[in-house]
Amino acid sequence: MELETAKQQFIQLWGNFGSQWGINRSMAQVHALLLTSTKSLCTEDVMETLSISRGNANMNIRELMNWNLVYKETFPGDRREYFRAEKDVWEIAKRITKERKRREIEPLQQHLAELSVVDGPDSEEKEAFTGTISDLQRLVSRLDGLSDTLMKADEHVFFGKIVQFFK
Amino acid sequence: MELETAKQQFIQLWGNFGSQWGINRSMAQVHALLLTSTKSLCTEDVMETLSISRGNANMNIRELMNWNLVYKETFPGDRREYFRAEKDVWEIAKRITKERKRREIEPLQQHLAELSVVDGPDSEEKEAFTGTISDLQRLVSRLDGLSDTLMKADEHVFFGKIVQFFK
DNA sequence: CAATTCTTTCAATTATTATTGAAAGTTTTG
DNA sequence: CAAAACTTTCAATAATAATTGAAAGAATTG
Incomplete structure (x- = not known):
């Protein structure tokens, strides 16, 4: 080509x-x-x-x-x-992650926090809902935390040490 | 509410x-x-x-x-x-990752592989382009590999051991 | 096996999102 | 400071994507 x-x-x-x-x-x-x-x-x-x-x-x-x-x-x-x-692909990835975090993940966490407080009498229905919301909060926070960690790690550490850790 | x-x-x-x-x-x-x-x-x-x-x-x-x-x-x-x-949020995350990988990441890798072969005389222009494509291939492969690892790890390992590793 | 009940399809329509390009705005120049 | 060169804005338009709903298709029932 x-x-x-x-x-x-x-x-x-x-x-x-x-x-x-x-x-x-x-x-x-x-x-x-x-x-x-x-x-x-x-x-x-x-x-x-x-x-x-x-x-x-x-x-x-x-x-x-x-x-x-x-x-x-x-x-x-x-x-x-x-x-x-910017030509450094690792920088590009970090910056996209950072922006999407700021623009989307943080507002999502804010909204989920608001939904986690539900009025009314305790019920199985309510427990199920608040349980799901808090599971989602934990998931989002943890994926977000992972992205923080990755963004702080430099390319060498990321591509070398960490991947090996899982092998 | x-x-x-x-x-x-x-x-x-x-x-x-x-x-x-x-x-x-x-x-x-x-x-x-x-x-x-x-x-x-x-x-x-x-x-x-x-x-x-x-x-x-x-x-x-x-x-x-x-x-x-x-x-x-x-x-x-x-x-x-x-x-x-499916109510298990970790399962949900894994399945979404798996599907997007199959539907999008794999075809992307295929396309990048095709673009990595460029005809014509060697030149700085050509080197720059093939360099960028192979950087992208490496990035995509590595993020993809990370997603594999995460999908294989169960929630406990992911949320416990690995995050600590970076702290 | 025909009537009933439920599911799927898809051409037409509607809603959403992206793009245009002319006009207004800004900066620089002589 | 006015003309020139470039940048930005935004209402109108075009392109894309989602949705509808009626009709066709399947499965089940008696």
Whole structure:
């Protein structure tokens, strides 16, 4: 396969995969484009390569910057903003985890906490419900705790020591 | 909060959360309903409680059975099929992980493998691309391997031993 | 075996989400 | 400070995904 074909296919692949996981297809495609680009690109470049509108390109580049997956760069004598992606895949994984935790897991825990207090007389029904909610709270907290630990561990420790531990 | 209110809110919460993660809102709501129901429910019950159509209820119940999150039950003297959810949250987590692995991670790995072979003369561009793809392959494989390990570990080992290891 | 009861399918519709692109906003330049 | 160059916004539109419900299909019953 030609390099350019491969890059294009990767952009499609990443877009499809992202949209299965609740990430906007264009955002994932912009990310894939910048991830496989050796030089930083301006909005115009992104628009042209992906055949998307200025608004779409701008919005998704900004969103990728909010996720700390893309940085802004400027060059002397050029007024345009250029963008470059974080290339370290371990960093990418850590940052995505961190953001989803902040945006989704923490609010979920908040909501579950509210649901764990139920009024009314004790009953089997009530016990069953509060039991399920607290099981979910424990599960979420523990998976969350694991993600914290993994994010603090560096790649070497993670890929070396820990996996061996389970072998 | 009243028990019935809390259940309804939980159904909404689970539906919203699911749709953020690429799971159909109705499917997540049916799951939440069955998860917090002490008795098994028939299609009619699900339709009425969630105010959804017969087709929608049927399709999502079937899909939840495909995911091994819901079982079919029958009662003598009643021709209808009744449904009951797996209640063990650790089992639920394992089964969701297993299905997403099979449906998404494995095809992703397949696609990445295809992209890792690039024709044409060696170049810095090409090296960069194949490097990024193989980094991604390693990341995906390792996260996947971790999920295997976690699925094999039982709840006690997971929640006890391993977390301590990182403390 | 035909009537009944329940389940499944799927084309049409509705709802949701993403995208466009022109206009407004901002920054830089001479 | 006004023109130029670039960025951002957002109402309108388009694309995608979910839902409906009537009809067809299966299974069960008497």
